[in-house]
Amino acid sequence: MTRPEMAGPGKTAITLAVNGTSRQLELEPRTTLAEALRNTLGLTGTKIACNRGACSACTVWLNGQPVLSCMTLAIDAAGQEITTIEGLAHGEALHPVQDAFIEHDAMQCGFCTPGMVMSCAALLERNPHPDAEAVRDAIAGHYCRCGTYPHVVAATLAAAERKP
């Protein structure tokens, strides 16, 4: 489904494909993807920390590419495969990046963590064997006030080692 030519300011019906499930929503066109995920779909794993595209806490995947969900309108995400932190694990089995974050103490307060994980996991999808510089580049847009960056880099490199 593509974006309607005219929409709003009232609610518009849209369909979002989130973590493999099709969801019907009624949203004001000004609703961001982050707001739709959190407030309408109850997927609160995606965090809003600046709402201005400056901290990357809200990172999700659109068709496998990391995007800032606070800078993306929900209606623009219609017709694309949306993956959130809740959809990254396969059932009980965590994604290798998630496992490695726990193993390498790559989170403290946990608030920037979902976005950070989505960026690191996306990196390994496009570059299975990154070096430390590539990981730092991949998370260059993220803020972690707890200062876990060195452990995030170590965790992502370790996940790359482990990933088949």
Place this chain on the structure above:
Amino acid sequence: MNAPFEGIGASMKRKEDLRFISGHGHYVDDINRPGQLYAYIKRSDRAHAELRGIDTAAAKASAGVVAVYTSADLTGIGGLPCGWQIHNKDGSPMAEPAHPVLASGKVRHVGDPVAVVIAETKQQAKDAAEKLVVDYKDLPAVATVTDAVKPGAAQVHEGAAGNVCYDWEIGDKGAVDAAFAKAAKTVKLDLTNNRLIPNAMEPRAAIGEYDPTTGEHTLYTTSQNPHVIRLLMGAFVLQIPEHKLRVVAPDVGGGFGSKIYHYAEEAIVTWASGKLAQPVKWAAERNESFMSDAHGRDHVSTAELALAADGTFLALRVKTLCNMGAYLSTFAPAVPTYLYATLLAGVYKTPAIYAEVKAVFTNTVPVDAYRGAGRPEASFLLERLVDVAARDTGMDRVEIRRKNFIPKDAFPYQTPVALQYDSGDYVSTLDAAMKHADWAGFPARRAAAKAKGKLRGIGMSTYLEACGIAPSKVVGSLGARAGLYEVANIRVHPTGSVTVFTGTHSHGQGHETTMAQLVSDQLGVPFSQVEVVHGDTSKIPFGMGTYGSRSLAVGGSAMVKAMDKIITKGRKIAAHLLEAAVEDVEFKDGKFTVAGTDRSKTLSEIALTAYVPHNYPIEELEPGLDETAFYDPKNFTYPGGCHVCEVEIDAETGVVSVVNFTAVDDVGRVVNPMIVEGQVQGGVAQGIGQALLENAVYDQDGQLLSGSFMDYTMPRADNLPNIKVGTETTLCTHNPLGVKGCGEVGAIGSPPAVINAVVDALSDYGVRHLDMPASPQKIWSIIQGAPRMAAE
């Protein structure tokens, strides 16, 4: 086969991580209550103005709006209280102006809340707030401490003449003056400690909910200390008794001090939800974090050191102006006094110290504790001064430190500024840090950098701090309006698993893990069988929360005390079951054993007996195995150590890169080395941020210029090197675990190490001192020989 080691000293993976990593953390803004309304706070865009009226008609008529409130509606509501009273030199109490929940009569800083709009959706509340018409009459404003104390400066409060909150002193002025009069050398340094904005990644949020059938209020809030919020808001602001007020601080996304304080929004949503009988949620937008979360630091100081001819420190004299902002935040007055000036001895045996601290009001956001709180200001002043003293007197900066260290056999050591240190070994941390940092190999690295056209410098700090706050009687005598003990309830369940209810709060520190390790260690219960509960006043007896690196030193000690009670009771039950004398029953590794025999009962068996007391000394002992302890610390704890920083400066751009950073800290006994490393690294990250990147800037009219992530620069992944963390341990002598605290050492030790390295790198340019942040612009100007930027 031995069970895996899960106790004190094991790097257990964190229990909290699975929910964080999978998106199932439970933060305040993730909570939605049935029928919830949304509050949006209209904030002043003026630094200082008369508030002549607010026309709310259009906002009230806006779609979805349920209510609009201004200060006129908040009848019977108290102001936000301050938790610490400082006295002036003459013994009179500090100026303590009212801090209304919504601005009344005047606004005093950009961000001061003037009205609240409550609507069915957040967007509706926000849209309606734009229709509020606020009639301001602008007044002259003052933003900096130096401007605030000038004659004729704009007055922030009627009751604080000259904008002075307090004018306080500590130490022996006569002894210091005498020492200076006969000193062989004196060194003087003017320096500022830059203003910082904490910016936890989770913006503050609060939900108020009221149950009219029970009269109970619930507040979900992003707090480091829910019981303190219940006490302050219930008793002083809204007059709600404790049994009708539940405060929940669930997962909290970082605090760093900024979530200690009781904020207006907590009172607003609690009060409004009662009035409307519907839950009310407020969640800050990031720009509100910048202009309403308490800021940190902001000192302007002059420091003077008197030395003997051989470099022995004789006396220290310090004069500091510090910024309180527009109102007194909860613990603000304590930070530049008892958490700063009392630390000015540092690790040195300086025999005479005198400090004067003048706290002033300005038209800026209130300033309070931010990671380190007072101690980073002391360490920066002292460790810069020591480096400058070495430079001015031609001594080696390592040797001047060694010469003046308090020796390890001098403990307990009484400083001239009130504190008594219990333990430490500053030579061991210095030696270890220099070794790990390869201090000796630096000249070769400098030469190699020079060959590439880079300026390389190395610097260190040998710092000390005080945490584990604090003995209630002592802080009471110093002006605290609260006790600073901690509380633990240890509940051994009938089948032997354990729940810990702690009055501390974890917002990134990993208490659910560390505290479970304590139980595993002391009671021999498997780590997986221990759950730690925090952050809910309806579950936990009481508590003072988490700040000042106190959770393990004070909260952990309360747990040990409660576990001792469990063991004492368990021995009596075991003695009954094993038909032995109580004094013959020993407890070790989860087993009660009759000494010298193989007759024993496990803790699980004892727990089951305690809850199913069929064969039980019921006449002497109550059933159950559930104990609570309050622990009041005997002293502060004194972590310390040595941080070594190596930087490389690109002379063409002035950009500083931290190329090596080594932190060797004495944090007392280490419970979880992995968590300690993370805490130290995180503190160092914030310290590097302060030293190189961060600066909260107001213009002279009180407008906040650094009010977004685009203007206020915090460390990102490429700003941090791999930080080497080591520990050298001396045990705290006065708490049962020997722990000192590790949450703030990184932020306290690192800024002077970074600046000392930057100054060293610029040694060819005649630089004696550089204030933070050492921005590319500042450094480029020095290298170009241009005048320093005045406004930065």
